[in-house]
Amino acid sequence: MAHSCGHTNTHDLSSRSADQRAGYARWLAARQCTNCWRADHQADAASTAEWLAAKRAAEQAAAAAWATQFDMPPLEGPERILDWGERTRHQLVNRAYTALVTEGFPVKSSVLSESASDSVSSSGVTSRGRLQPASVAACPPHLPPRV
Numbered sequence: 593m594a595h596s597c598g599h600t601n602t603h604d605l606s607s608r609s610a611d612q613r614a615g616y617a618r619w620l621a622a623r624q625c626t627n628c629w630r631a632d633h634q635a636d637a638a639s640t641a642e643w644l645a646a647k648r649a650a651e652q653a654a655a656a657a658w659a660t661q662f663d664m665p666p667l668e669g670p671e672r673i674l675d676w677g678e679r680t681r682h683q684l685v686n687r688a689y690t691a692l693v694t695e696g697f698p699v700k701s702s703v704l705s706e707s708a709s710d711s712v713s714s715s716g717v718t719s720r721g722r723l724q725p726a727s728v729a730a731c732p733p734h735l736p737p738r739v
């Protein structure tokens with residue numbers, strides 16, 4: 593049996609019924625042999641781990657720089673999760689900032705006052721990209737507006 597990688601392997605097709613063997617043989621031939629597949633797979637896993645480590649390091653550096661810039665208090669906790677905590681804090685604040693300030697908070701027009709709806713589009717995004725007071729009052733959105 594010749595595989596797509598050029599290697600030849602012997603496969604026992606006796607467990608397959610006669611009418612399935614041809615299809616199974618075609619399927620096998622389109623694939624790498626077991627050794628090549630395993631080698632490729634391990635290389636992938638190794639490069640993924642390497643990529644992840646590099647990404648983590650970059651995030652860690654960004655989080656540390658951010659914490660220093662904004663004078664964030666040092667985190668306390670078990671040593672092994674401190675790095676994770678610092679990255680997560682940075683990501684949370686970044687995402688919150690993006691959602692609330694850069695993109696604007698999505699606010700249903702029904703909870704906006706008449707005057708606010710003039711300056712806030714239906715999506716809650718304003719032309720200046722700033723959070724409007726009406727949007728703040730409507731936050732958090734899962735709570736019903738005060739009567």
Ligand SMILES: [Zn+2]
Binds near residue numbers: 595598627629
């Ligand atoms: Zn091979």
